[in-house]
Amino acid sequence: MSYENLAGRTALVTGAASGIGEAVAVELAAQGAKVALLARRAERLEAVVGKIRADGGQALAVVADVTDGASVDAAVERIHEAYGSVDLVVNNAGVMLPNPIEDARVDEWQRMIDTNVTGVLRVIGAVAKDLTDAAARGRSADLVNVSSIGAHVTGFTNYAVYGATKAAVTHLSALLRGEFGPRDVRVTNIEPGLTESELASHIDNDGLREQVGGMVDAMGTLSAAEVADVVAYVTSRPRHVNLRQIMVLPTRQA
Template identity: 75%
Template sequence: MSYENLAGRTAVVTGAASGIGEAIAVLLAAQGARVALLARREERLTALAGKIRADGGQALAVVADVTDEASVAAAADRIHTEYGRVDLVVNAAGVMLPHPVDARRADEWQRMLDTNVAGVLRIIGAFTGDLVGAAADGRTADIVNISSIAAHVSFPNYAVYGATKAAVTYLSDSLRGEFGPRDVRVTNIEPGFVESELLTHIGDAELARQVEDLREQVGALSAGELADLVAYATSRPRRVNLRQIVALPTRQA
């Protein structure tokens, strides 16, 4: 499928080393966007950037940790040096660490908060000037946040993860009030089950088995199908903001 209005854009995609982030980066690059790939795993990023370039696209591998302000600032500086102003930001980095709250896994709580919530804020903050400037120049400007159906559907043992995604959904809604009047679009995407590395984050064997059993019952979307939604939303005419997208496997209630 071909998407209009993506060629010539400059995108930042976090979580680009695997899963949803990787698929989004590949598709945006295939449609003619220059894509800065952000993640912590240098080897994976370098390989992905090489693949994109081999397929005729433009990609920049930028090792960065969204939980660290200095790392994000350094990444933004490098992107600005190499690519100039950014007009499309996709927050796909995330971590899912399920446990009952009374397990008191404060280390996991902090990791999810730092990545899923504060990480999104750091990235948006680093590129706000770019996005507002691009919109002021009459160009299309987008923020896309990958939230989760867990933002408003509760699952046992996922209270903290769900709370972080509820924060992302609320943040996206609030940001529209700040950025919409300046012609910057904000899209919040809430997927259900998706084939991604999130499921490998589950360290508890019983919880992992429960998720696998449910996934076998309802199926899972591919990362490419999520990427398709991002490309579609960000390729609409600049006056059209697809503000909220919930994407589930057909069998998932």
């Protein structure tokens, strides 16, 4: 689908080596945006960038780790050198590591907090001035945070810490509207349900991995491209229109 108001914009997408992030980068580039793809896997990033360029789009691979502040700052500097300031940011990088809380997997807790919460904050801090400057010049400016239905589902056993990190992202998005909205920067929080991605591959608990597989079999999934279409839609609205909160699920997912 073709959307107006995305051509000529400069987008930064985190977690862009696969899944939703990759699909968002591909979709925004197809709509005419210059897209900087951030992730840790250089080879995978280059492959996605190659695909975008082969289709006539503009894309830049930027190897970066959102859990490292210096890495994020260096990535934004590289984007500035290549494309100038950013006016569309999609915070998508995330990790899901479920386990019973009594296992006390502090390493997993810390990794999820560092990636899903602090990583989001690092990126926002690094590009906030870009967004407010773009809006001050009369351009559309968007911050899109990809949260999860897990921010609300309390009966999803063994996902407490993951859900808590995503709830933090959802609440952060709401609070940031108070800071950014009056300066014409839109903040959108998107909460996907079951979606094709690599998240389940991170699970090291066989029983929980099988549980996810059973849910997929019973309810189906969204494709990453379908979530990317939502991102493209909300960021292409007239600049005075902010779709602030979107929950998108497979129809069978309650």
